[in-house]
Amino acid sequence: MRFIGIDLAWSERNESSIVAIEEGRMAAVVPRAGRNSEIVSAVVAMAGSGPAWVAVDAPLIVPNQTGTRPCDRLITQKFGRFQAGTYPANRQRRGGAVRGERIAKALAKYGFVQTLNLARGEKSRRIFEVYPHPAMISIFRLERTLKYKRGDYTRRYEGLRQLQKYLGRLQVATPAIDLGMDLIDRPIEGLRGRALKTYEDTLDAAFCAYIAYYCWYWGPEGYEVYGDLEFGYIIVPMTSWMRAQSGEL
Numbered sequence: 001m002r003f004i005g006i007d008l009a010w011s012e013r014n015e016s017s018i019v020a021i022e023e024g025r026m027a028a029v030v031p032r033a034g035r036n037s038e039i040v041s042a043v044v045a046m047a048g049s050g051p052a053w054v055a056v057d058a059p060l061i062v063p064n065q066t067g068t069r070p071c072d073r074l075i076t077q078k079f080g081r082f083q084a085g086t087y088p089a090n091r092q093r094r095g096g097a098v099r100g101e102r103i104a105k106a107l108a109k110y111g112f113v114q115t116l117n118l119a120r121g122e123k124s125r126r127i128f129e130v131y132p133h134p135a136m137i138s139i140f141r142l143e144r145t146l147k148y149k150r151g152d153y154t155r156r157y158e159g160l161r162q163l164q165k166y167l168g169r170l171q172v173a174t175p176a177i178d179l180g181m182d183l184i185d186r187p188i189e190g191l192r193g194r195a196l197k198t199y200e201d202t203l204d205a206a207f208c209a210y211i212a213y214y215c216w217y218w219g220p221e222g223y224e225v226y227g228d229l230e231f232g233y234i235i236v237p238m239t240s241w242m243r244a245q246s247g248e249l
Contacts, residue, residue, distance in 0.1 A: 004043055004047065006039065006043070007202070009099075012036060015197075018205055019205040019206040023175070028046050040103060050123075052125055053127075054107065059089040061230075067088065070227055070231050071233050082142065084133035113126060118220065120216070130235055138236060141242075163203055167207065170210060177210055215235065215237065
């Protein structure tokens with residue numbers, strides 16, 4: 001069983017990162033993929049002919065031309081106090097086309113199905129939308145999002161060091177995963193421009209893969225669905241700590 005994470009760039013002009021993990025270890029990494037066809041080919045190769053769950057950090061269903069999706073509003077209401085709200089997703093903002101929709105449609109030809117019912121331990125081929133920031137809040141028990149995406153290099157390096165630390169702790173989490181020293185212990189000082197962006201994206205893709213693994217391991221008790229298949233959705237891992245923070249216990 002493989003779990004694949006995609007940190008999907010908004011445009012084919014920009015590069016995306018893809019990471020596959022198996023239960024307990026890294027399996028494959030594509031740090032830079034450009035065109036949709038490259039991404040689809042990489043996922044198909046990583047999955048092989050067996051079961052695989054694919055978690056994508058990008059909208060997969062966006063019916064609204066303008067404004068924002070209901071699921072994005074729900075995420076912002078829920079996780080805004082942790083600074084983990086979403087950007088509004090609409091077709092106008094993305095030039096009328098939604099890249100995630102096209103990739104999901106292409107992967108459907110290989111048996112990858114979008115569903116909001118992720119059964120525990122199910123041997124199937126699934127694809128679903130995730131969002132790393134609220135997932136990190138939940139799994140890592142954070143008070144605020146990690147600041148590794150924006151700001152000066154000093155701030156981004158500090159945020160990346162924190163992210164490396166938390167990803168390393170997944171070795172003793174439930175479920176556990178060893179992402180490897182080459183990935184999470186990589187020296188980051190001195191990384192600039194494209195090299196830094198690629199590293200950030202690869203860590204995000206690795207965490208997306210872990211989200212898929214987490215949802216598979218725990219089943220419905222381990223995640224919350226915000227939205228639906230008609231107007232768009234985001235799946236977020238839900239720990240007991242997170243439920244308590246949001247008053248759901």
